[in-house]
Amino acid sequence: MRKLYQICLFLLFLISWMSIVHAKPQVVATTSDLGSLVSEIGKDKVSVTTISKPTEDPHFVDAKPGFIVKLNRADMLINGGLMLEAAWLPPLVLGARNVKIQPGNPGYMNAAAGIDVLEVPSVANRAMGDIHPLGNPHFMLDPANAKIVAAHISGRLCQIDKKNCEYYRNNAATFSKKLNQKLSEWQKILEPFQGTKIVTYHKTFPYFAKRFHFNVVGTLEPKPGIPPSPAHLNTLIPMMQKEDVKLILIENFRERKIPEFAASRTNAKVVIVPIMVEGEKGTDNYIALFDYIINEIASALKT
Numbered sequence: 001m002r003k004l005y006q007i008c009l010f011l012l013f014l015i016s017w018m019s020i021v022h023a024k025p026q027v028v029a030t031t032s033d034l035g036s037l038v039s040e041i042g043k044d045k046v047s048v049t050t051i052s053k054p055t056e057d058p059h060f061v062d063a064k065p066g067f068i069v070k071l072n073r074a075d076m077l078i079n080g081g082l083m084l085e086a087a088w089l090p091p092l093v094l095g096a097r098n099v100k101i102q103p104g105n106p107g108y109m110n111a112a113a114g115i116d117v118l119e120v121p122s123v124a125n126r127a128m129g130d131i132h133p134l135g136n137p138h139f140m141l142d143p144a145n146a147k148i149v150a151a152h153i154s155g156r157l158c159q160i161d162k163k164n165c166e167y168y169r170n171n172a173a174t175f176s177k178k179l180n181q182k183l184s185e186w187q188k189i190l191e192p193f194q195g196t197k198i199v200t201y202h203k204t205f206p207y208f209a210k211r212f213h214f215n216v217v218g219t220l221e222p223k224p225g226i227p228p229s230p231a232h233l234n235t236l237i238p239m240m241q242k243e244d245v246k247l248i249l250i251e252n253f254r255e256r257k258i259p260e261f262a263a264s265r266t267n268a269k270v271v272i273v274p275i276m277v278e279g280e281k282g283t284d285n286y287i288a289l290f291d292y293i294i295n296e297i298a299s300a301l302k303t
């Protein structure tokens with residue numbers, strides 16, 4: 001009898017412990033840059049899961065069905081929006097059958113809301129194969145946009161976990177302040193290279209280029225999501241020679257042969273950078289990611 005009583009007590013303890021654990025908001029982020037911002041703001045008061053690997057192209061993610069279970073239990077889903085995840089997120093959300101993370105509810109956060117979106121095409125220009133039909137979705141590569149997203153996250157966490165609202169707001173303010181300091185530091189490092197002409201693989205860097213005053217004169221892809229073709233390179237390479245392009249900036253998940261081929265026929269250097277938190281050793285938070293990207297570019301342009 002005594003043993004049965006002890007087992008009951010233990011079970012009661014286990015149930016209450018599990019409910020405490022579950023009381024933490026469960027947040028699912030589509031990419032590690034967004035996940036990292038949630039961690040900056042929620043810290044120990046939220047549990048964060050990221051779907052895509054930081055070394056994956058965010059447009060084409062091999063999302064395991066196991067994430068359906070995570071999404072089913074999630075209190076919040078944060079995604080980049082602008083159809084960044086259009087090829088892989090909808091089936092996961094559908095399978096999760098979780099009303100909390102449906103658009104219109106506080107648990108659904110489109111990070112693009114409030115962002116000044118670049119490259120918004122007119123309806124007539126939405127050519128086939130273009131994977132940026134609503135404008136450029138790579139806005140997290142401008143640190144100033146991360147401040148907007150951070151404030152948005154703290155607002156959403158306040159809605160789903162009211163008791164810790166002040167904590168989230170304070171963390172977002174601290175993050176924003178730190179980001180402001182770092183932004184001036186990064187701008188100073190890149191100041192000598194303002195106006196440098198660069199080519200990128202995909203249209204990943206227009207927000208970055210605008211913030212740090214680089215001039216993106218072309219891309220190896222003829223159109224976002226369409227692989228480089230010989231015909232396109234036949235036009236691009238002479239243009240790069242004429243414009244004296246100094247840098248081919250590519251993400252670390254791209255193939256290297258075509259960028260290296262273009263570099264071998266021009267004055268440009270290939271610089272390979274991660275674009276997601278934890279995409280490379282030493283980039284375990286958003287600020288560290290930018291430290292890495294900025295130092296790689298500055299070192300390549302200095303020599």
Ligand SMILES: [Zn+2]
Nearest residue numbers: 059202203224
């Ligand atoms: Zn893209």
